[in-house]
Amino acid sequence: MSHATRDGRLWQPDFLQAIDPGKCIGCGRCYKVCGREVMTLKGLNEDGDLVALDDDEDDEVEKKIMVMNDVGACIGCGACARVCPTNCQTHAPEQAEAA
Template sequence: MSTATRDGRNWTPDYLVSIDPKKCIGCGRCFKVCGRDVMTLKGINDEGDLIDLDDDEDEEVEKKVMVMNDEGACIGCGACARVCPTNCQTHAPAAAEAA
């Protein structure tokens, strides 16, 4: 699915479809550049389970990672990919995502 920029140039959105928790370092750079709440920060406990950081103060967090929060809100701008220091995100155009 191609769209156009303000001045009519063709542009194909490249949507965020996944974040690799093994590569993500939870730095939050992608979260800061995204104005659409597509991602959120979660914790990973010692058993490898994702946990909300606010819910249980007693549970120990081994690592923090970004996870998908609202995939449908992504506009495919690619800002998150440009600031990610670990290249942990996968992006795809709409046609590839639906396949």
């Protein structure tokens, strides 16, 4: 589904679908350009489980990565993809949700 810009030009949103935890370096650049809290920073422990980041858990964190937070808030602007140094995100046009 195409949308129009303010002056009527057609524009195709590309929504964030996934973040590859193997490629993500947790730099936070995508988080900083997204004003909608679509992503959040989490920790991966030695077992590969996602854990919240706080002072008590930092000893158990092997790596910090960005993960999906509020998928429905994404407007498909693509700013996060443009600033990502590792190309770890997957984006796709809007798709109809199955009922």
